[in-house]
Amino acid sequence: MSKRVLEVENLTTEFHVEAGIARAVDGISFHLEEGETLGIVGESGSGKSVTSLSLMRLVPCPPGVILPSSKIRINGQDILKKSAREMQKIRGSEIAMIFQDPMTALNPVFTIGSQLGEVLKRHQNLDNNASRKRGIELLDLVGIPDPTQRIDNYPHQLSGGMRQRAMIAMALSCNPKILIADEPTTALDVTIQAQILELISKLQKEIGMATILITHDLAVVAEVCDRVAVMYCGRIVEESNVFDLFEKPQHPYTRGLISSIPRIEDAGADRSELYAIPGMVPDIHALPDGCRFADRCFQVEDKCRTEDTQLADTGDGRRVSCLFPLGQGAQTA
């Protein structure tokens, strides 16, 4: 068994706001093995982005609070016990992140070179010349044409795809063990998305880092991930390897999500109605007592509305949080 580079236990992140306490992430546990790609999928409000910010310890505090019962271990060290100063060392060198919108994540008044240089000077103690040289190497690595010119450009002079490449260069500059990519291609066009996904998986193989890919797009997950965790209302409802997840989803929500994607591969087939999950995500301040998906589930039973569900092992390293998991013979539909 390969090494676990990241272990998350009972991670709970709350936001104390006027309307009450919003528990954006509610006691989730997962791990990440060396070199693998874990996909975290979910709709907006499912807590996937708060999870990634919690892993970086970048949740704004206040109003955000990571409860003390949570544990995030990177290579065995609990980063929630680290001081802010120690955390600065860990960010970038152990765990790095790329964000959805490269235009807002990059500083518009500094050149790409000076933003890259800042990381290199801080973490690797390079001087000006060395960091510029390394910066050009990195831009070349991520496929930016003409890196000696581009390093002096400002973010607005680059296209969306280029900016995302520059941000990847920045994230990779200190050879992190873990890369968190939060919706890295959502703001990009399909042809550029394909370029960036290809780049991330190529670099991952070369550098051997583990990646967490956070996305709402199941098709992207199917293309690049090894393992997937599906989130709903702050909890992981299903975790599985990617092949089994798409072939035999065990949670009704996962199945609903998969069936609601319009598919291009059966072009020409009858344009029947798309499967649509009825209703919508419940309000975070008024979560139901039982299973949080109960109101939208096609096989809901009385028990689902009163009994809370737990993520339970179903063999083959799969976990599901449902009283009546699909494909287990206990279903009614």
Next chain:
Amino acid sequence: MSENALLEVKDLKKHFPIKGGIFRKTVGQVHAVDGVSFTLQPGETLGLVGESGCGKSTLGRTIIRLYDVTAGSMKFQGSDITNAEGEDLRPVRRNMAMIFQDPYASLNPRMTVSEIIEAPMAVHNKGIKSERREKIADLLEVVGLRAKMANRYPHEFSGGQRQRIGIARALILQPKLIIADEPVSALDVSIQAQVINLMMQLKDQFKLTYIFIAHDLAVVEHISTTVAVMYLGHIMEKASSKALYANPKHPYTQALIQAIPIADPKKRKAAGEKQTLQGDIPSPITPPSGCVFHTRCPLAEERCKSEVPALRNLGENGGEHLVACHLV
């Protein structure tokens, strides 16, 4: 055929001037739509796809005359609307409606739902108060909301529900043509499916014709009868949805379809097996000469740099399959 066409667009161009210098002189032009022609039959759903900056939204907005036309002509229900103004534009706008992308920005936060949906009727002096109220209540039920929600404000609704309000507003005058500009791209997958289903159901119920603008090829495939692929202000390929996806002829369409991630890990392609389009979309301020796609085209030849390819019909068995490429 063309006598019955709902909409005929001929060589339509829309350029935006770029102003610069202290005297705000025009220093350049953004060639957003650069010579687009097509006809739309009643009952058709034309999907317009392309990457950002290809001019698909500008085309939609020019057709409904939110923008003035730079060159070319448009006929709607047989009458020329290219330069229609004031009172002449009123019947055009009554029969065309638009659904916008962002359900948060396209509804006035200070108006109640019933005021929002009523606005088009007020503008066109349709019906008296009680009739309007009844119609709004009916329509809210049709789009899957409850009639009693009419007095609420937009912020009380979720994204999917707001998009339903936008759809109700577009339907209130019983238009012939609805231009939907990325109506589902701001929504989550599960909600997206609900809205697509609703739009398809309304099309049958009200005998609508759609122009469906989107960047998501899979969504367009699902809803459209005909699909036009745009790149830098030009239509590169136009065919029935079936023919276009089963047998894409233009190298750009082929690359675009290849780039779509497929939601099935078993069909995952090994690295290198996939033909990824290199480079970025050129600027529409200085579009490439000849075929606008030649800078990224894997097959480009010398003549692609100088000669502009015309849209040619390569359809078999009488079907229309238009392709703008020298090499097919």
